[in-house]
Amino acid sequence: MPSKHRFLLATWTFSGIGTSSSFIKPPGIPIRTVSPPRPLLLLYSSSSESPNKRGHKRRGASEARGDECLLIPVANPNFDSNATSLSGVPYARVISGIDALYPPYELSNRNAISRTDGYWKYVARGELPQSEFTYGEFDIDFFGILLDKSWEHYLDGMSDRGRQHEGSELSPWKNKTFCDIGSGAGRLVLCAAALHPAWKLCRGLEILDGLHNMSKSIADRCVVNDDEECGVIDGDSRHVLRILPANSDAIPCASEHLPLAPIELTCGSFTNPYEYLGDIDCAFVFSSCMKPDLVEELSVAIGRQCKPGTIIITTEFPLYLKGNIEPLADDESMPHGHYELQLLEKINGFCWLLGGESTAYIHRVITSLWEEYSGPRKPPQSSLEEEAFKLVQLMEKGELTDTNAFLRRVRNDMIFHDLPQEFLPDIE
Numbered sequence: 001m002p003s004k005h006r007f008l009l010a011t012w013t014f015s016g017i018g019t020s021s022s023f024i025k026p027p028g029i030p031i032r033t034v035s036p037p038r039p040l041l042l043l044y045s046s047s048s049e050s051p052n053k054r055g056h057k058r059r060g061a062s063e064a065r066g067d068e069c070l071l072i073p074v075a076n077p078n079f080d081s082n083a084t085s086l087s088g089v090p091y092a093r094v095i096s097g098i099d100a101l102y103p104p105y106e107l108s109n110r111n112a113i114s115r116t117d118g119y120w121k122y123v124a125r126g127e128l129p130q131s132e133f134t135y136g137e138f139d140i141d142f143f144g145i146l147l148d149k150s151w152e153h154y155l156d157g158m159s160d161r162g163r164q165h166e167g168s169e170l171s172p173w174k175n176k177t178f179c180d181i182g183s184g185a186g187r188l189v190l191c192a193a194a195l196h197p198a199w200k201l202c203r204g205l206e207i208l209d210g211l212h213n214m215s216k217s218i219a220d221r222c223v224v225n226d227d228e229e230c231g232v233i234d235g236d237s238r239h240v241l242r243i244l245p246a247n248s249d250a251i252p253c254a255s256e257h258l259p260l261a262p263i264e265l266t267c268g269s270f271t272n273p274y275e276y277l278g279d280i281d282c283a284f285v286f287s288s289c290m291k292p293d294l295v296e297e298l299s300v301a302i303g304r305q306c307k308p309g310t311i312i313i314t315t316e317f318p319l320y321l322k323g324n325i326e327p328l329a330d331d332e333s334m335p336h337g338h339y340e341l342q343l344l345e346k347i348n349g350f351c352w353l354l355g356g357e358s359t360a361y362i363h364r365v366i367t368s369l370w371e372e373y374s375g376p377r378k379p380p381q382s383s384l385e386e387e388a389f390k391l392v393q394l395m396e397k398g399e400l401t402d403t404n405a406f407l408r409r410v411r412n413d414m415i416f417h418d419l420p421q422e423f424l425p426d427i428e
């Protein structure tokens, strides 16, 4: 394929990702650039030998797939190879371990899995694919910087009493819970767990089950076997990040691993009010592909469930800082009311997928319905008859105003649950 076509195909592949002027820029927020922007860096290659910027030879990739186009991530040219996280973990070691689990030359495969679940099903039925299902991977070094900055903000938000209460527990993110909301193949969940091994838990929440399944099998590869000589592992964690020695295919020896905080991966959607978010202390959302409606739904989910003080990082789009959460029609016990978030900082950093630069927004939850939500909840169980009755009531009252929108939601749900084509309702 001519290189020009490869470039166009690459651009099209990620056309859902990109900065947009459709959000309102909040005033008075200092912008910091942690690394200078770079030009568009979507690289395609069919060469099997040239190493990428992290020194990975793309061996096997083109041998396996002939002249197929490959997306090759590009490392931050300003990356400081001696940098460590606030917990003292060298970024370079984390990147090396993560690249071994998520080879950069296989990004196209991971992207293809997300398309199977979240893209082609729409295209095949002549519907507009949802841009929010576009899979991409955020840069580890910028992500690490954001976690460190968020820890400083988290501490600032703690009262003196809270600090005294935590006492010696006050090392970075110790005993706190992280969640990557929209965790894809779980890469950032493992990164967070490696950069700060003292987390109580690193969680991932992903809507697409193909990617979720992939994340589970990759995390399983980090589990320490009983007979494995991997040195002493801290705390309760059963996971380690194994680091391959440079230029070697050897099985990693005892010292070549990083401890990982405990990991939990869930398949679900933050738009489901019963998907629990109330345990989170810091969340990251690679929201660059989300439309304003979905960013609003994300803000509502956070305002409904996250405790005051929780730090939320988003990319390209800030959250809606204030709002009123409406009652839930089918569940009177679901809390409703006002929420408020504070935008703390806006930071630009390197992200190859966005053409060199991404803008991240760090928020703090100020007021929420966390207390009323009070722990994980289950949806009220109603029988099929009750569900049908409610629908008929709505239709009779003329409150099921947009039957097409309703049917489209039902249809999309059915598609996601892989129901046979003949069950799908026709929609205009």
Ligand SMILES: C[S@@+](CC[C@H](N)C(=O)[O-])C[C@H]1O[C@@H](n2cnc3c(N)ncnc32)[C@H](O)[C@@H]1O
Pocket (backbone or CB within 6 Å): 114, 118, 132, 133, 134, 135, 136, 137, 138, 180, 181, 182, 183, 184, 185, 186, 187, 188, 205, 206, 207, 208, 211, 268, 269, 270, 271, 286, 289
């Ligand atoms: C750009 S990818 C980010 C993957 C990963 N966080 C990373 O940076 O490497 C965004 C992910 O969010 C997922 N997603 C979109 N809407 C979601 C929702 N409502 N609930 C959970 N995940 C969602 C998509 O399926 C996709 O895997």
